[in-house]
Amino acid sequence: MARTIVNVPARAGKGQVIEIKALVGHVMETGFRRTETGALIPRDIIRSFVCRYNGVEVFRADLHPAIAANPLIEFTTIATESGKLDFHWAGDNGFSADDSAPITIE
Amino acid sequence: MRPRALVLPLLFLASGAGADIPLAERRSGYEEMSRETRAMQDDDATNPATLWVLDGASLWESKAGADGKACADCHGDAATRMKGAAARYPRVFEGRLVNLEQRINLCRTAQQKAPAFAYESRELLALSAYLGRQSRGLPIEAATGQDAKPFLESGRAAYYRRQGQLNLACAQCHDERHGGKLAGTPIPQGQATGYPIYRLEWQGLGSLQRRLRNCMIGVRAEPYAYGSPELVELELYLMWRARGMTLETPAVRP
Numbered sequence: 001m002a003r004t005i006v007n008v009p010a011r012a013g014k015g016q017v018i019e020i021k022a023l024v025g026h027v028m029e030t031g032f033r034r035t036e037t038g039a040l041i042p043r044d045i046i047r048s049f050v051c052r053y054n055g056v057e058v059f060r061a062d063l064h065p066a067i068a069a070n071p072l073i074e075f076t077t078i079a080t081e082s083g084k085l086d087f088h089w090a091g092d093n094g095f096s097a098d099d100s101a102p103i104t105i106e
Numbered sequence: 107m108r109p110r111a112l113v114l115p116l117l118f119l120a121s122g123a124g125a126d127i128p129l130a131e132r133r134s135g136y137e138e139m140s141r142e143t144r145a146m147q148d149d150d151a152t153n154p155a156t157l158w159v160l161d162g163a164s165l166w167e168s169k170a171g172a173d174g175k176a177c178a179d180c181h182g183d184a185a186t187r188m189k190g191a192a193a194r195y196p197r198v199f200e201g202r203l204v205n206l207e208q209r210i211n212l213c214r215t216a217q218q219k220a221p222a223f224a225y226e227s228r229e230l231l232a233l234s235a236y237l238g239r240q241s242r243g244l245p246i247e248a249a250t251g252q253d254a255k256p257f258l259e260s261g262r263a264a265y266y267r268r269q270g271q272l273n274l275a276c277a278q279c280h281d282e283r284h285g286g287k288l289a290g291t292p293i294p295q296g297q298a299t300g301y302p303i304y305r306l307e308w309q310g311l312g313s314l315q316r317r318l319r320n321c322m323i324g325v326r327a328e329p330y331a332y333g334s335p336e337l338v339e340l341e342l343y344l345m346w347r348a349r350g351m352t353l354e355t356p357a358v359r360p
Contacts (some may be wrong), residue, residue: 007152069154072152
């Protein structure tokens with residue numbers, strides 16, 4: 001199970017633009033590198049990232065081999081209602097990681 | 107008698123070759139980094155080394171070895187009991203100089219009766235980052251007592267010793283040419299204030315010894331093995347050189 005760190009403001013005003021940070025531990029092996037003996041190291045990357053706010057998708061990203069290890073994704077959304085943000089990462093070799101964070105609207 | 111007569115003037119030259127950076131003019135590599143990289147280091151939510159720190163926190167609590175003991179069973183809460191500990195390494199322990207990684211492994215083999223972690227293994231980096239994190243913001247105070255003196259002196263000698271096919275000493279870049287460029291990259295003073303560091307070039311966390319071995323390969327010298335006394339002595343000299351500076355562990359570097 002990969003480690004994830006998500007940062008969502010615990011409280012926000014209704015209609016406020018909030019900044020969200022999502023970090024996940026992953027090697028992001030490009031598939032272009034070779035070992036000392038010339039064998040190709042198979043690709044092992046995260047393919048997609050999705051954020052849902054009370055079940056509604058608010059952000060999605062496709063990830064590619066040129067993205068660094070342990071990718072950090074920062075984005076913004078509008079605080080609409082109290083509830084939960086769910087984060088989901090999926091990738092090669094059946095990689096899957098989930099995290100969530102609560103938010104309260106004042 | 108003849109060799110001795112030759113050696114003396116050489117020693118004299120070597121000792122006068124490089125002046126230490128004045129204490130007030132020492133700067134962490136942090137100050138040379140871009141605004142974005144500094145922001146990445148400062149916020150635990152964006153510092154990728156936090157992934158290792160969290161691993162270290164769970165290792166601290168997990169039981170290991172024949173005696174089924176966790177670090178926390180003896181040491182308790184790391185946030186209070188281990189505060190400042192990492193800022194005092196390397197230090198002399200039972201007559202030999204050990205760095206933080208070696209001290210962790212001594213605890214593992216002697217107290218937990220568990221096999222030592224390999225150098226640069228995920229576990230050892232995680233625990234040393236976790237312990238370092240407890241001392242973040244505190245001044246570095248590596249061993250300077252009488253018992254550490256011979257180790258410090260041989261570390262200092264290594265720092266000023268020319269080595270490798272390029273025949274370069276650490277001091278020639280980091281004391282005399284810091285602030286300049288090497289192939290477009292800024293040369294830092296080499297103040298070891300944030301190890302283990304998350305280096306963007308490495309795409310991962312690495313120890314001070316990994317950094318030192320990189321430098322040795324760079325000057326085309328045969329690098330010392332991980333955990334060798336020579337590297338630990340050099341670590342001690344570097345921490346003494348950075349004495350009083352703020353520990354940034356786990357730092358981010360380009």
